[in-house]
Amino acid sequence: MIGLQAQTAAPPLAADAAPIVEVRGLSKIYPGGVEALNDISLSFPEGELTTLLGPSGCGKTTLLKIIAGLLQPTGGEVRVRGRAVTGPGPERSFVFQDFALMPWATVIRNAAFGLELRGVPRSEREAVAEKYIASVGLKGFETKYPHELSGGMRQRVGLARALAVNADIVMMDEPFSAVDEQTRRQFQEDMLRLVAQERKTFLFVTHSIEEAVYVSNRIVLLSRRPSRVSEIIDVNLPRDSEPDQIRRHPAYLDTVEGIWQTLKRYLD
Numbered sequence: 159m160i161g162l163q164a165q166t167a168a169p170p171l172a173a174d175a176a177p178i179v180e181v182r183g184l185s186k187i188y189p190g191g192v193e194a195l196n197d198i199s200l201s202f203p204e205g206e207l208t209t210l211l212g213p214s215g216c217g218k219t220t221l222l223k224i225i226a227g228l229l230q231p232t233g234g235e236v237r238v239r240g241r242a243v244t245g246p247g248p249e250r251s252f253v254f255q256d257f258a259l260m261p262w263a264t265v266i267r268n269a270a271f272g273l274e275l276r277g278v279p280r281s282e283r284e285a286v287a288e289k290y291i292a293s294v295g296l297k298g299f300e301t302k303y304p305h306e307l308s309g310g311m312r313q314r315v316g317l318a319r320a321l322a323v324n325a326d327i328v329m330m331d332e333p334f335s336a337v338d339e340q341t342r343r344q345f346q347e348d349m350l351r352l353v354a355q356e357r358k359t360f361l362f363v364t365h366s367i368e369e370a371v372y373v374s375n376r377i378v379l380l381s382r383r384p385s386r387v388s389e390i391i392d393v394n395l396p397r398d399s400e401p402d403q404i405r406r407h408p409a410y411l412d413t414v415e416g417i418w419q420t421l422k423r424y425l426d
């Protein structure tokens with residue numbers, strides 16, 4: 159099938175890139191006995207966007223939070239550039255589902271907050287924040303407060319904050335779930351531009367197969383809880399085409415359909 163290749167197929171883009179994050183034999187049993195992950199092993203190539211896709215409640219957020227160092231696994235380990243993860247680190251940033259903005263702080267302060275926590279002087283951190291506020295399309299909104307922004311704009315502030323700390327790995331947990339389709343598509347374009355320009359590694363969680371196929375270099379399909387890796391798909395789309403052309407391209411349509419056929423098996 160065009161655009162849908164098992165990991166063992168001819169080396170696509172993703173297979174060429176060195177892994178920046180390695181997950182080995184990861185398991186997570188929550189207190190109370192919920193087994194979220196069971197022996198997950200995965201590697202995430204540097205400079206690419208990998209999406210975790212799977213049935214609701216299968217453990218995507220759990221996996222992302224363990225990689226972020228926000229949650230401890232029950233078994234196994236995560237390595238970033240070969241070093242074991244024991245907690246959060248400056249090379250990883252996390253965009254939360256609810257963006258976690260401070261309501262009493264302006265856009266620029268919110269965007270610069272990660273740098274403020276690191277003790278970066280105000281003028282310096284605001285200069286960096288300004289750059290990323292502009293890059294997510296919010297130039298002119300620096301002095302606004304979160305309640306003066308739409309949901310999509312608040313998400314952009316969350317993204318600007320994650321980018322401003324200049325982490326190599328940006329993790330995003332369903333960042334587009336609460337916005338309208340138009341905003342969502344605009345955001346997808348922003349993200350593709352950032353992946354191309356910033357050369358960062360993005361780890362992305364979404365419920366949308368179409369969104370996953372549109373933005374990803376690689377998609378990891380997870381099974382029902384306790385999650386295991388069901389399939390890894392390298393997405394090869396004509397990225398230099400217009401968005402509408404990409405969404406009509408056989409490679410895009412075949413990949414969406416192939417994933418749907420796999421995920422359907424996990425639905426009750």
Ligand SMILES: Nc1ncnc2c1ncn2[C@@H]1O[C@H](COP(=O)(O)OP(=O)(O)OP(=O)(O)O)[C@@H](O)[C@H]1O
Pocket residue numbers: 188189190192193194212213214215216217218219220221383
């Ligand atoms: N703190 C917790 N304590 C106990 N169980 C939890 C906790 N957090 C998550 N779980 C359970 O672990 C499983 C995996 O949750 P997780 O949020 O990682 O899944 P998900 O794939 O991100 O879900 P969704 O697609 O619905 O966002 C779920 O059954 C959830 O109820």
